[in-house]
Amino acid sequence: MKKYFKITYTESVLLILAFTGLNFFNIIFRKLLIAIHLPDSMIFSISYTIPFIFLFIFISHQAQKKNRIIELSFKVSPWYIYIVLFFVMLCLIILNDYVTSLVPKEGPLLGNMYKEIEDFLKEEAKNPIPFFSTTVLLAPICEEVLFRGIILNGMLKNKIHPIKAILFSSFLFGITHMNPWQFLGGILIGSFIGFIYFTTSSIIDCILLHVFNNAFALFTMFFFMKNEEFFSKEKNFNFWLILIISFTIIMGCIFLFKKRRKK
Structure with missing residues (x-):
């Protein structure tokens, strides 16, 4: 009988704390890369x-030490499932845009935080190829393997209720972004991707949805608006549009869940 990698609430939190610590250490590593004149x-x-990389090596070592298998499914879903997935994800992106627009972008704390994010994006966007490849390819692969393939999958294997596992892993996903706008987005979009992992058991589906979300955001920023307009423009949302979008998301999730039950 196979022994699968399992994870508890506490272990998940410790894993994310370790990841956060590595990111703070990464600030020093980044300065080192600049010091040796590595290209921007x-x-x-x-x-x-x-x-x-460090985190995956550690997790792999721990799993091997306990003789546990980290099972990641790379199966591809039927074509019609992807039509539903991407349409629902598009609706979710619009809903997420509305939800995050409710968070203030002004004030001594939030205003400064938003300005820092804005400056960071503008600076990194000066090198579009590495910025695009990292945001659209590397980030979805790394983050989905960690949050859905290891944490969510490990919690499900540990017999934690799917709803609790999805919400908790999405909460951790949101909190690692370390700002209120992406925190809300992480919970909302992360919960949907987590739900998809639960229904299809495919990490590929999760990665593709994450790629779609990030690519849509970048294409919007690069090709449809000037940077200044993208950050400063006030967005107006129609109540009925949000209601229809929410209904569409719910119906799409019901359809996907019924497909899982038929399997």
Whole structure:
């Protein structure tokens, strides 16, 4: 009988604390990369990936030590499932945009925080190729393997109720972004991706949804608006549009869940 990798609430939190610690250490590592005159185009990608590499090595070592298997399914879903997945994800992106717009972007604390994020994105966007490849390819792969493939999967294998496991792993996913806008987005979008992992058991589906979300955000920023307009423009949302979108998301999730039960 196979012994699968399992994880508890406490172990999940400790894992994320270790990840956060690695990211703070990464600030020093980033300065080292700058000191050795590494091209700016490479620094962002390398410094982003390093904490994940260390964490995956540690988790792999722990699983091997306990003779546990980390099972990741790379199966591909039927084509019609992807049509539903991406349509629901598009609706969720719009809903997420509305939810995060409710968080103030002004004031001594939130105003400064939002300005720092804005400046960071503008600075990194000066090197579009590494910024795009890291945000659209590296980030979805690394984050989905960690939050859905290891944490959520480990909690499900530990017989933790799916709803609790999905919400808790999404909470951890949101909190690692370390700002209120992405925290809410992490919980909302992370919960949907977690639900998809539960229904399809495929890490590929999760990665593709994450790629779609990040690519949509970047294409919006790069091609549809000027940077200044993207950050400063006030967005107006129609109540009925949000209601229809919410209903569509719910119906899409019900459809996907019924497909899982038929399996």
